[in-house]
Amino acid sequence: MSDGNPVRREISATLITLSGAARMKKSYRLVAFLTLPVFFGCGGSEQTAASDAAPTAAQQVAAEPISAPEIDRASQRAAEVRQSVLKLISNNFGPMRNMARKEAPFDAPVVRKNSLRLHQLSLMMADAFATDTRGSDVVTEALDVIWETPEAFAGKIEALTTAAGALAESAASADEASILAAVGELGQKCGSCHDDFRQDD
Numbered sequence: 001m002s003d004g005n006p007v008r009r010e011i012s013a014t015l016i017t018l019s020g021a022a023r024m025k026k027s028y029r030l031v032a033f034l035t036l037p038v039f040f041g042c043g044g045s046e047q048t049a050a051s052d053a054a055p056t057a058a059q060q061v062a063a064e065p066i067s068a069p070e071i072d073r074a075s076q077r078a079a080e081v082r083q084s085v086l087k088l089i090s091n092n093f094g095p096m097r098n099m100a101r102k103e104a105p106f107d108a109p110v111v112r113k114n115s116l117r118l119h120q121l122s123l124m125m126a127d128a129f130a131t132d133t134r135g136s137d138v139v140t141e142a143l144d145v146i147w148e149t150p151e152a153f154a155g156k157i158e159a160l161t162t163a164a165g166a167l168a169e170s171a172a173s174a175d176e177a178s179i180l181a182a183v184g185e186l187g188q189k190c191g192s193c194h195d196d197f198r199q200d201d
């Protein structure tokens with residue numbers, strides 16, 4: 001593949017976007033730190049601990065006696081993060097879906113760019129859903145079964161990652177028919193997870 005540089009550019013763009021998101025979260029953390037020193041005192045630990053299963057709001061409650069509004073705040077932040085990741089996933093998938101439906105002209109550079117982004121975003125899904133918000137009153141379409149059958153949910157995430165990787169590879173080969181077929185495959189992973197884990201409209 002001769003386009004190593006675009007790949008690197010894509011990754012830096014993702015990192016810049018993420019650092020923007022992290023800055024926003026820091027301001028949340030600052031407020032939380034000032035008002036809830038015991039609960040939020042460890043500041044950045046939520047990011048480093050995420051892959052070792054970040055503590056759920058419920059576990060945090062068990063460790064420290066805190067009040068309902070504070071539980072809600074932790075759940076609210078968790079829901080905002082995962083919904084933001086899915087908004088970005090959708091935003092990057094949309095143009096490719098339109099090409100596959102012949103509602104937009106085929107545009108190979110867009111597919112190359114967006115499939116790499118989707119691959120990266122799919123790798124954030126597990127962390128984004130690590131906080132169990134069952135029982136909280138956050139506005140969410142996430143079904144309880146996500147945290148009841150974590151392995152099944154992880155399998156759906158992995159399917160998304162694999163399909164995004166396959167699309168990125170296909171996009172590099174520049175064969176329009178197979179690229180659009182890979183877009184279709186990827187789209188099925190969205191629907192397949194939504195069927196089981198997202199509330200119907």
Ligand code: HEC
Nearest residue numbers: 083086087090093140141142156157160189190193197198
């Ligand atoms: C592993 C499961 C899974 C996969 C794969 C998945 N989603 Fe979702 N998606 C969810 C869940 C769960 C929610 C509800 C999140 C919430 O409301 O907290 C959601 C919510 C959304 C939302 C609403 C976000 C918002 O504004 O709150 C959009 C749009 C979306 N998904 C699009 C997509 C697209 C497009 C794909 C495929 C490219 C995709 N999703 C793949 C599970 C998944």
